[in-house]
Amino acid sequence: MTRLTDAVRLPRDFFERPVLDVAPDLLGCVVRHGDVAVRLTEVEAYAGTRDPGSHAFRGPTPRTQVMFGEAGHLYVYFTYGMHWCANLVCGPEGEASAVLLRAGEVVAGETVVAERRPGVVARDRARGPARLTRTLALDRAQDGLDVCAPDSPVVVSAPSEPHEATVRTGPRVGVSGPGGDGTAYPWRFWLEGEPTVSPYRPGVPRRRR
DNA sequence: TTGACGATTAGCT
């Protein structure tokens, strides 16, 4: 019984590879939750405990436990008091690497999204990590979800045809810490020429109050 | 128990 909405899930071993291999390969892939699907155009890699910019840097906590588990699970966290951001856990179990989903293009469920996000132009509906999670209706309820499980409500699938855009890399957004300007970890990946890629913002530290 | 801060965004000047 094949339904039109069925898509081939990326297998577990896709996510179990090194995070710096998985991240660029996720570009062009489609994340579906319910009726809404988003084609990824921008991601960032976080390399577990060896990466000062990663939530996992200080070791496992109740919040980051998911990152230390099996690859292919969703890590959804809350930030700035109002936003959710979604990651896909990668690499061997225990490494705690993950890919942050930064931006994408809505490719299915436009009607639902238009009702969910009134007044937001199509291009901006998944432009930026918090807007992407809002458009896909991801929040705490999806934290820890195994997207490789056959019955998972969230599906990550390969593109029907490979994208032809150039994959570009650069400093990650909003990451500070030791080695600080972000250039030490140029682990942001995006598809060149995509209008949905979030605008570049230099890693300027925010003013302290 | 407390306090500082953040993988952001929207809205105003």
Added chain:
DNA sequence: GCTAATCGTCAAC
């Protein structure tokens, strides 16, 4: 270009 909003998480006390 600049700042407020807003609250979960974590480290320190």
